[in-house]
Amino acid sequence: ALNGHVPVTFVVLSIALMEAILNRKNIVLASIGHEGEEPHAFIEDLPVTHQWSKTWKAEKLFSEYVHRYISPNISVGSPLRGYSELRIAELFTEYSWGKFGKSFSSCNRANYAQGQDNTHLKWCGECPKCANSYLLFAPFVSPHELQAIFNGQDLFTKQSLKPVFEGLLGIGDAIKPFECIGEIDELRTAYYMAKKRWRDEIGSLPFSVPEAEYDYKKEYPVQRWTEEYLV
Template sequence: MPVTETFHIDRPSFDPESGEARFSYRLGDLTFTEILGLPTVAERERAATPAFRKLLDLTAFVLGVSYFKLRAPFDIAAGLPLSEAERAFVIDVYENGLGEFYARNDLARFGRLRLSVPDDSVPRKEAPGLAERTLLPIGGGKDSLVSVELLSHVGMDFTPFAVNPKGPILTSVEAIGREPLYVTRSLDAEMIRLGKEPGYYNGHVPSTAINSMIASLCALLFGYDQIVLSNERSASEGNVEFDGRETNHQYSKSLGFELLIADTLANATGGALKYFSLLRPYSEARIASLFAHGDRFDAVFSSCNRNFRLSGHDGPLWCGECPKCHFVFLIFAPFMAKERLLRIFGKNLLDIPANERSFRELAGLAGQKPWECVGEILEAAACFYTLTRHADWHEDAIVRSIKADLFAQYGEEKLQLAMAECLTDSRDHHIPPALAAKVAAYAV
């Protein structure tokens, strides 16, 4: 596998008349172009501001991970000026953001990547006319829909946002009942083809980082002063140690990355654009308990990734077989009526013996934490502990099968304390204080 090449990032372009942004890359003798289709904007002068130009350049770096990973060279070069802090941001995306990719392909890259770009010491000007309103990315799962309910109840103006919406994103936005802002993203077809060929690498990319940068472009063009994510505190827990670092499938959802990208976006816009996660104080179990308060999204949401590929929606809302389905079922069970949960999933995932290995991995009783957007291992174990004492669930096959091993590994006292911790809100977050206080008053 050739790694002596340099990955080149060309200057991106944006046409405000068509809403088309083009991002070009070179890797050895290979060339690629990715295209974003943004809604057309009436105030086209916004696209000419230094702040938008800077965000467009930073977006080019972040989108580039999809093409870089084909050969994962050590050198990255661009004629796009970056400040010292922006260099650190880009390196973080290419190192920690691709941590799972490196681990699963056994590639040692941490601390070894070289980024060659001109220095940028020009102070940024404030972004023009950003109104006090929120761009809210919708993923079609439980998390962003809990954010919808929280923002609605505190009276905050928000617009649903998505890139290449399909399946449960579309049905969720329809149920939300607000006019959305959508972007189309067209990856270079040759990159997709080569990713399946011998001699090229493939693997996970930091999709939250990618979609966040795309959202930042829309925030400036259409006048939003904040992007609100729906990432929980559990997302900061990694999966495995590799090449001297913890690697995390959800790295670009972690608090560490949130603080880094928030600072990067603020600096690029003179402090005008804010970025934070509304659900950061909560565990996955706590979010499940909040979702269970209402049922208006039961028939439209899905957190299952298996049936929602780049090619589109090709299955039911829940496959019932992947670790994500199993985890979501597990954390809902302590808080939701059994009949309602079975209606959502179509079957009882805790009463199917073939699922036992997957549930054991989620609770830390076998293997490693799955490479999926699932919560903390101890959190899953704590939810299982609750089910062993729950009249509706304690007789189900998997709950009975793992009970003895669960108690032997953790002990009842530790599991009790873990469940209490899951339901205690953390103060380690980046939410503006006034909004945090309003949300805390409602989310009881």
């Protein structure tokens, strides 16, 4: 939104909640991992987080509101909440890449451009969401496979994305992009994992990135009832 943040996650959950009520359902599930907790910037001491409505605190507040003011019998939450984005990327490549690797997309720009006729999801290969996804999947997918979904492009070497990757990796003077993206240490970890995986096929990667102590397999708090929906 040009004039402020639109809490899209709350909007989508509210629509799903209305659908659940109309269809006499009592469970609303979201697909949101551990994200949104790291500020994108600060205004003096005030943290600014683009994706606040995706945070654990936001999920708990929304769930409490539903129980208190709508129905104590309706539950809203995400079973993926306990996993980092990097861990979710690993699980996706392990269980679903063969079937959905060429048909999914996390690129808002390309799919918004299609309007309502967005039955064939695409990647623009130019935006922070594309760069973020490239980083997250690079440790688990071969260079050839990953570049294939971006029209054969190696996003790491694309000049127009250099400041975007610098912002994602917390290097240089670039700030973290105001998009729904991973945490800096998480993406640094992904980059180091990608360097090891891709070394034999394409050689060195272009960015000098500090190593991060980040346990991407760490499990985070979730609403206990959501755990039964993890398959």
